[in-house]
Amino acid sequence: MSMSHRVSDAALTKRLNALEGKAREAQKTIDDLKSRDALKTQFLSNISHDLRTPLAAIITHAEILRDGMLGELNQKQRDSVSGIVNGGQQLLDMIDEILSYVRSASDQVTLLPTEFSMADLVDQVKLLNQPLAAKKHITIERLNGDDLPLVFADRDKIKHVLANLIGNAIKFTNNGGRAWISFSRRGRDEEELLVEIGDTGRGIARAHYDLIFREFAQVDASPSRQHHGTGLGLAIARRFVELHNGRIWVESELKKGSRFFFTLPLNVPRA
């Protein structure tokens, strides 16, 4: 009896040592992957920042030409140079999105909460999107929200979320469609603000509801896809909402439209 105990003790010790060895190896792999991930993040951050500078110069030079500061251009020349400005601007927006993603992905991301009116912020973002909406004859409407309490959150980050959702609503809605923003309060003590951004656009299949919030994911990732982008916008939006202890999701019907929702707690203690 005592003999078999000794044998089994020895076997257990051996097994324990083997497991500890494996755990050490696994930890080493985790540390290694973490440091590689940090390197990749740093690389993305540096390269995005460095791409901005020459691009800024290209856009400025093209604007100088377009605005006739070095001599009047004819219509065809002006159209062509406007193409450089617009293309550069689009590229710049994509670089900025990558930068936002990199910053949101780093561990040091912190919230700088202040008190502000959501309705005012929505109106600001609406105004920024007005030129594109007007071009597509899409109406953007804020349906309510004048009587909401002030929220205590990181204004820049919530603005980013709204800009992404409202921008998408316009991007994926055909000419003459509608987009809207509305608010409601949820919870037993109405302690949660629910923000809805809806559109009458092309819609999203149920199978893609989760996919669209993942990094680098696009419903149509083929080279011939109609809409190009980094595939980071909604992943950043999700991260920013979750940093505020909120949730974000979509409800949609193909060819009818989409309704994106996100929540923000209203009972946040003021610092």
Place this chain on the structure above:
Amino acid sequence: MPARILIVEDSPLVTDAFSILLRESGYDVDVAGTIAEAVEVAKARPADLMLLDISLPDGDGLDLLDQLREQNSLPRATLAMTGHGDSRTRQKCLDAGCAEVFLKPVGISELLRRIEHHLA
């Protein structure tokens, strides 16, 4: 006498573009690529207005404001240019004494309008 503008920016690509823009608009333009260079240029030829990139190879561009103040060559207005649009950076620039903060790239018509406003 045209108003004099000092551009402090380390990328020659960007200073070239702004120099063309501002000279074509009738301003007298000086360029510096570092804080140290800007201190020297401003001492020799004080500017009426400064376009300042806040990240420079030899330090935080905002420190330049203190140095220029000390040697009495601070321009009437400083317009900061930054690659970061966050409100913390914006506030830091305003606290340091910048009149305005622009996110790069700055649209040229907006920039010219604001420069004219500050020199009026």
